[in-house]
Amino acid sequence: MKINLNTQFPTTGDLIIPVLQTNTLVDQLTDLARKLDLSVAVLQRDFTADAKEVLAAYGPNGQKTYLLGLGVNPQEMDWLRVFRNFFFNQKSKLPAQLAVDLTAFDGSIVEGVALGIRGGGYDLKLYQTDKADGPIFFSDSGELTLYVTNEQKATAQKALTKAEAIHQTQRQMLDLMNAPANHKNPQTLADWTIASGNQYGYKVTILDKAELERQKLGALLSVSLGSNVPPVLIIAEYKPEGVENPRKVGLVGKGVTFDTGGVSIKISASMHLMKSDMGGAAAVLGTVEVAAKLKLPIHVIGIVPATENSTDGRSTKPGDVVTAYSGKTIEIIDTDAEGRVILADGMGYMVRNYQPDVLIDLATLTGNVIAALGYHAAGLFTQNDELAAQLTQAANQTGEQLWRLPLWDVYKEDIKSDVADLKNYSGKPIAGAISAAKFLEVFSEKHPAWAHLDIAGMAFADTEFGSQKNATGFGIRLLIAYLQTQIVKTQE
Numbered sequence: 001m002k003i004n005l006n007t008q009f010p011t012t013g014d015l016i017i018p019v020l021q022t023n024t025l026v027d028q029l030t031d032l033a034r035k036l037d038l039s040v041a042v043l044q045r046d047f048t049a050d051a052k053e054v055l056a057a058y059g060p061n062g063q064k065t066y067l068l069g070l071g072v073n074p075q076e077m078d079w080l081r082v083f084r085n086f087f088f089n090q091k092s093k094l095p096a097q098l099a100v101d102l103t104a105f106d107g108s109i110v111e112g113v114a115l116g117i118r119g120g121g122y123d124l125k126l127y128q129t130d131k132a133d134g135p136i137f138f139s140d141s142g143e144l145t146l147y148v149t150n151e152q153k154a155t156a157q158k159a160l161t162k163a164e165a166i167h168q169t170q171r172q173m174l175d176l177m178n179a180p181a182n183h184k185n186p187q188t189l190a191d192w193t194i195a196s197g198n199q200y201g202y203k204v205t206i207l208d209k210a211e212l213e214r215q216k217l218g219a220l221l222s223v224s225l226g227s228n229v230p231p232v233l234i235i236a237e238y239k240p241e242g243v244e245n246p247r248k249v250g251l252v253g254k255g256v257t258f259d260t261g262g263v264s265i266k267i268s269a270s271m272h273l274m275k276s277d278m279g280g281a282a283a284v285l286g287t288v289e290v291a292a293k294l295k296l297p298i299h300v301i302g303i304v305p306a307t308e309n310s311t312d313g314r315s316t317k318p319g320d321v322v323t324a325y326s327g328k329t330i331e332i333i334d335t336d337a338e339g340r341v342i343l344a345d346g347m348g349y350m351v352r353n354y355q356p357d358v359l360i361d362l363a364t365l366t367g368n369v370i371a372a373l374g375y376h377a378a379g380l381f382t383q384n385d386e387l388a389a390q391l392t393q394a395a396n397q398t399g400e401q402l403w404r405l406p407l408w409d410v411y412k413e414d415i416k417s418d419v420a421d422l423k424n425y426s427g428k429p430i431a432g433a434i435s436a437a438k439f440l441e442v443f444s445e446k447h448p449a450w451a452h453l454d455i456a457g458m459a460f461a462d463t464e465f466g467s468q469k470n471a472t473g474f475g476i477r478l479l480i481a482y483l484q485t486q487i488v489k490t491q492e
């Protein structure tokens, strides 16, 4: 399906008209009825413009118009959700040609609209063999026209280009996240990154198992011991051309391609969902690719420690003490608290070899953050108020929400070990997201601008795409919005 912009009123195909829920709705509908030659009584009786509400009406020449409710004061994420919901639910009924009338809105809303339309075409049924042909609208012959005014056109075009770039990357991350562990492993993530780096011109380095041993990434290696697929450390570095002293942002993402819990094995009820324990990696790798596509004037380094966490005679056992890349020793109390252990090496490697101005890690780290915030926000941990404000602003703009939780030193007690420099679990079922963050703080090595995002509830969640939790692509839009706030900084 192609998406294009047009400043002429669309005369072919069905038409979609988004409608705001305002106290002048009656007037809006009266105007629409006149414009479309429809009965105003029908529109007014049946349509209240609630978010996601749809009213289909037929004009005198048989052309179909959908009114699409936006609710009150929709933000970027609301536009995205409303359009995604409409296109996902209606896709089998849509004709090849469609137009959306956006002339009543600001051109910038095209970003959410285009992401929503493309998102509605996502198909979770990657492995079904008896699939019917997909909907005509989402096939190569499908065509969508965004009807905009001359004034909107430049803004709308920019927003459309950005949305296309983000969507195309995000979709690949959804597929990687939704792929089961017999269809992906650490090398799959490495191969994806190598191909992406070749395509978009950024540098990719993969440290294989032998190299991890040589460079002593003992924490990452310890988590991988129980698996027959080897671990890797993926380094993706996008450096803009012709920008003097660009700001350097280091992103580290947890890439556990399956988390059984290890010897501290998980209960089986929802273990299958642990194919998604690489949401941090997906956010980081996706962000580097989009930054390279958009040629952002920011130096972005993404590091992903990637491994499985499996059970085996060779697995790391509770009580084992392992030595991280930074030289610190970790007592492994619970092998299911493996994310922080591999991030210790990912962050240590970043800090020691790249000295970024800002360090952000993302991880599907704890069930406890879901207990605290549910599926509506990721946990944000940082001691840096300015960084917290910038990330929160990016969250508010994109609707990929963050909520700050404390990093007070009293919580350090929870990770004190009798035998090693620190331990990976307090042994108590309280404040688990915070003690995990305190653990990571040690490996930020006092970086003045470090933030940790616990995205366990946000990366894999209920969506319209399926009956089970599935990938959301969380973090890419957030981080790109954050990186864009950093551009201003560079140019100051």
Ligand code: BES
Binding pocket: 259, 261, 277, 334, 336, 337, 338, 339, 364, 365, 366, 367, 368, 425, 432, 456, 457
């Ligand atoms: N990958 C899990 C966290 C998780 C849980 C992500 C639910 C998404 C949904 C992580 O490795 C884990 O197992 N954490 C444990 C830590 C505990 C053993 C200290 C947890 O949260 O229960």
Ligand code: MN
Binding pocket: 259, 261, 335, 336, 337, 338, 339
């Ligand atoms: Mn775990």
Ligand code: ZN
Binding pocket: 256, 259, 277, 336, 338, 339, 364, 365
């Ligand atoms: Zn995990």
